[in-house]
Amino acid sequence: MEDDEIVTAFKRAGTKENAFTLLVKKYQEKLYWHIRRLIPAHEDANDVLQNTFIKVWNGLGSFREDSQLYTWLYRIATNESLSFMEQQKRKAAVDFDQLGEAYSNSIKADSNFDANRLEWKLQLGIRQLPDKQKLVFNLRYFDNMGYEEMSRVLDTSVGALKASYHHAAKKIEEFIKNH
Amino acid sequence: MNNRKDINEELDAIAPLLKNISRLPVQSVPEGYFERFSMKIPAVSAPVVKMPMVRKWMGYASAALVAGILVTAGFIFTDRNVQPFNYEQYRRIDVPAEMNKLTDDELQNYLVTATVLSGAGHTSSPVSEEINETITAETASLNQVSDEELEQFLNENAGNTDIK
Numbered sequence: 001m002e003d004d005e006i007v008t009a010f011k012r013a014g015t016k017e018n019a020f021t022l023l024v025k026k027y028q029e030k031l032y033w034h035i036r037r038l039i040p041a042h043e044d045a046n047d048v049l050q051n052t053f054i055k056v057w058n059g060l061g062s063f064r065e066d067s068q069l070y071t072w073l074y075r076i077a078t079n080e081s082l083s084f085m086e087q088q089k090r091k092a093a094v095d096f097d098q099l100g101e102a103y104s105n106s107i108k109a110d111s112n113f114d115a116n117r118l119e120w121k122l123q124l125g126i127r128q129l130p131d132k133q134k135l136v137f138n139l140r141y142f143d144n145m146g147y148e149e150m151s152r153v154l155d156t157s158v159g160a161l162k163a164s165y166h167h168a169a170k171k172i173e174e175f176i177k178n179h
Numbered sequence: 180m181n182n183r184k185d186i187n188e189e190l191d192a193i194a195p196l197l198k199n200i201s202r203l204p205v206q207s208v209p210e211g212y213f214e215r216f217s218m219k220i221p222a223v224s225a226p227v228v229k230m231p232m233v234r235k236w237m238g239y240a241s242a243a244l245v246a247g248i249l250v251t252a253g254f255i256f257t258d259r260n261v262q263p264f265n266y267e268q269y270r271r272i273d274v275p276a277e278m279n280k281l282t283d284d285e286l287q288n289y290l291v292t293a294t295v296l297s298g299a300g301h302t303s304s305p306v307s308e309e310i311n312e313t314i315t316a317e318t319a320s321l322n323q324v325s326d327e328e329l330e331q332f333l334n335e336n337a338g339n340t341d342i343k
Contacts (some may be wrong), residue, residue: 024218111207141186141197165189
């Protein structure tokens with residue numbers, strides 16, 4: 001089902017629940033991995049995904065369709081992830097560096113972790129970045145998002161996003177070369 | 180895919196090492212997670228009905244009226260038992276004349292009693308002690324005055340109410 005059809009069906013009382021189920025099935029994996037690349041622990045990512053879909057349920061009825069549905073979904077998932085990470089920092093009373101270290105340890109604790117594989121080094125390299133840079137890099141590198149679309153998700157100018165992505169990519173490459 | 184081509188060209192220029200790394204997720208996920216994933220439809224919460232502004236302000240006005248009535252009634256009913264202070268009876272008293280009627284013993288008793296009642300914890304205060312000493316000293320000096328001298332003093336000052 002196309003996105004506009006899902007939205008139309010959602011706005012009708014009789015088809016609302018079915019439309020929502022279809023939407024969840026269509027986007028759950030994409031949104032999950034978007035969240036999981038920011039929040040390494042599966043349980044936490046699952047919680048954030050649940051919260052994201054609750055917000056979608058509450059807000060889709062008034063979705064204006066002046067942007068793409070998936071842009072709107074990514075925006076909600078991003079905000080929920082950032083809120084969660086802020087909460088983690090406050091709860092643990094840690095700063096960004098300490099949280100980054102905690103997240104790196106979480107990656108290394110994964111049952112699939114293999115320090116020799118480039119894919120895992122890439123993940124550890126991404127962990128070194130500030131949250132916003134991490135987001136920009138993930139959206140472009142993994143989700144193939146264009147800068148225009150990204151600026152709608154993150155509410156940031158295209159120029160700033162380009163600079164952020166270039167900087168992030170160079171830092172990650174440097175990290176991989178040194179580890 | 181247009182995006183992917185642009186992204187790869189961009190990586191060629193800034194970080195070529197990243198271009199050939201697999202983008203597939205590497206983190207582990209519980210088996211069957213996505214197949215089993217479902218969202219419990221959130222329960223419909225009762226709609227919040229906002230109280231109209233007029234009703235809100237009428238509520239405040241009623242509360243203020245009741246409070247005003249209670250406070251006013253409180254003032255009216257608690258004031259009834261208070262008698263107006265009668266200043267007139269006290270203005271008519273001739274204090275020096277009344278004081279002259281008191282004996283030294285009565286004065287001393289008053290000072291002692293007043294000190295105890297004030298809670299000072301002493302049966303005498305520095306002031307009453309000083310008066311005691313003064314009275315004792317004066318009594319002692321009076322004892323040295325003869326009866327004739329006293330009589331002469333009283334005759335010279337008969338009717339003088341200002342003697343201190």
